[in-house]
Amino acid sequence: MQKILVANRGEIALRVMKTAKKMGIRTVAVFSEVDRNAPHVRFADEALCIGEAPSNQSYLRGDKIIEVAKQLNVDGIHPGYGFLSENADFAEAVEKNGLVFIGPKSKAIRIMGSKLAAKEAVKKYGIPMVPGIDEAITDVKKAKKIANEIGYPVLIKASAGGGGKGMRIIEKEADLESGMQRAISEATSAFGDGSVFVEKYVTSPRHIEVQVMADTHGNVLHFFERECSVQRRHQKVVEEAPSSILTTELREKMGVAATKVAKACDYVGAGTVEFLMDADLNFYFLEMNTRLQVEHPVTEMITGVDLVELQIKVARGEVLPMKQEELKITGHAMELRVYAEDPLNDFLPSVGNLEVYRLPEGEGIRVDNGFEEGMDIPIYYDPMLSKLVTYGKTREEAIELMLDAIRNYKVKGVQTTLPFGSFVMAHEAFRSGKFDTHFVKDHYSPQKIQEKAIVEAEIAAMMALYQYHEDKKIVKLPTN
Incomplete structure (x- = not known):
């Protein structure tokens, strides 16, 4: 594989290109009109415009992307x-x-x-699943019958997609019909398919996922888990x-379950198996994401493995270069x-110009x-904009380093997270580890950030005043 086209933009396009360059592989960027001067376009060895700014006229135009790939004699396409x-x-x-x-x-x-086909595929492997219906429906009467059988609260979830769209938590029967209609x-x-399924809602859930990688020679490895429970609008932030x-023991059980899910669909490449975990540490198969995840860097940091490099090697038909027992968490x-x-x-998008944009640097960042x-x-x-990652010998060290990195990440012109x-x-x-996917609902409010900013400003002002008085105490010796 001599040349790869990266069918994406922004930080993930750059991320893939940097590994390709390290491997001696040339890269091709595709871009929309609005991204003409973007960093990923300049970094690539070659770049071609594929359309106007809206993604359905550019980055979602698979036909144009393939056309460019053939035109430039590309060997492979990485979709990010x-x-x-x-x-x-x-x-x-x-x-x-x-x-x-x-x-x-x-x-x-x-x-x-x-989601329903996925559940059907993994059923024979004995992987635990949340109680619920194993067929997609749009019939409210049927939904009521199922909900009464498994007990409230229930979760109504779109069969065809994710990202929190077409999802509703229903606490009681009186809310089922309206909630289901909104979900449909x-x-x-969002997906052109209104079918949903109904399952038991796991209260106090943790969202834990396992990274897997499979080659074309029958080898499937897991690279341990990621905790993704801090979310807003059902989407991960931390x-x-x-x-x-x-x-x-639980880590090993979940890892083995994840590799079985991959085997259930003859999987090849990088994928993530997502699980829900209840308050009693019972875990249930949720879904599989058939791609590299946004959060893959944290796995790379604790395993010392470049997942993009493995993706490319597997795509070239190579055998995975390590065994499961060789992988360790550090x-x-x-x-x-x-x-x-x-x-x-309410975490609404903030559009504007990056008047100031300076990244934190240092060991472990x-x-x-x-x-x-x-x-x-x-x-x-x-x-x-980016993914800020910190690494430490312990969880506490990684948290403290993250706090420092956030303080040194300078952005002016737009609001950020x-x-x-x-x-x-x-x-x-x-910090205690006692949280679940309701963290934002239970603990966060905009007022708390505002209060924290006021306290920090007061501390900074007091420190500046203290330093001023200390400086005045310094006796300046005369110079002759």
């Missing part, structure tokens, strides 16, 4: 995450055009892309590895997704970044 990364038709089209899709086969993407409407709008609540890693969002205004000072934040795409990250890292519930 988002956009076309979990599009089975695109993966199939890449293969049919004689190119290598650096990801799983289209069959695996299709199976795991439907949202799922239809991730860490390893989880603070897993025992060695230290602890934290990740904050730095979004251009306003945590004081990694920033997977896609922006530069002076750039505008486009309104057309996901508002993530940096203050929220600082709030999480300093909160006792997070």
Whole structure:
């Protein structure tokens, strides 16, 4: 594999290109009109514009991307995450055009892309699943019958997608009909498929996922777990590895379960098996993401493995270069997704110009970044600027380093999730490990960030005053 096209933008495009360059592989960037001067475009060996700013005219145009790949004699296409990364038709089209899709086969993407098909595939492996229906429905009467059988609260969830769309928690029967109709409407709008399934809602859930990698020679490895329970709108903001609540035995059980899920769909490449865990540490299969995850850096930090490099090696037909027993957890890693969002205004996107944009540096700090000072934040795409990652010998060390890194991350011109990250890292519930996916609902409010900012400003003013008085005490010796 001599040349790879990265069918993505921003920090993940740069992330993939840097590993490709390290491996001696040339890279091709594709870009929309609005991204013409973006860092990933300049970093690549070659770059071509594929359309206007809206993603459906550029980054989602699989036909144009394949056309460019063939035009520039590309060997493989890496989809990153988002956009076309979990599009089975695109993966199939890449293969049919004689190119290598650096990801799983289209069959695996299709199976795991439907939550119900995924559950059906893994059922025979004895993997625990949340009680509920094993068929997609739109019938409210049927939903009521199922909900009464498994007991409230229940979760209504879109069969065809994720990201919190088409999802509703229903506490009692009186709310089921309206909640289901809203979920169906949202799922239809987002995915073109309004079918949903009903399952028991796990109270006080933790969101724990396991990284897997499979080659074409039948080897499937797991690279331990990531804790992803701090979320807003059912989407992750803070991730860490390893989880603070897993025992060695439980970690092994979840790892084995994850590899079985991969085997259930003849998986190839990097994937993530997601589990829900209840307050009694029972875990249940949730879904499989058939791509590299946003939060993959924390796994790389604790294992010392470059997951993108492994993806490329597997795509070239190579055998995975390590055995399961050789993989070990060393230290602890934290990740904050730095979004251009306003945590004081319900995390709404914050559009503007990066008047000041300076990244923290130092040992144990990694920033997977896609922006530069002076750039505008486009309104057309996901508002993530970067991923701020810290690594320490212990969880406490990684948290403290994250707090320092946030303080040294300078952004002016847009609002970001940096203050929220600082709030999480300093909160006792997070520091103690006693939190779940309701962390934001239970502990966070914009007022708390504002109060924290006022206290910090007062401390800074007192320190400055103290220093001023200390400086006045210094006796200046006359110079002759």
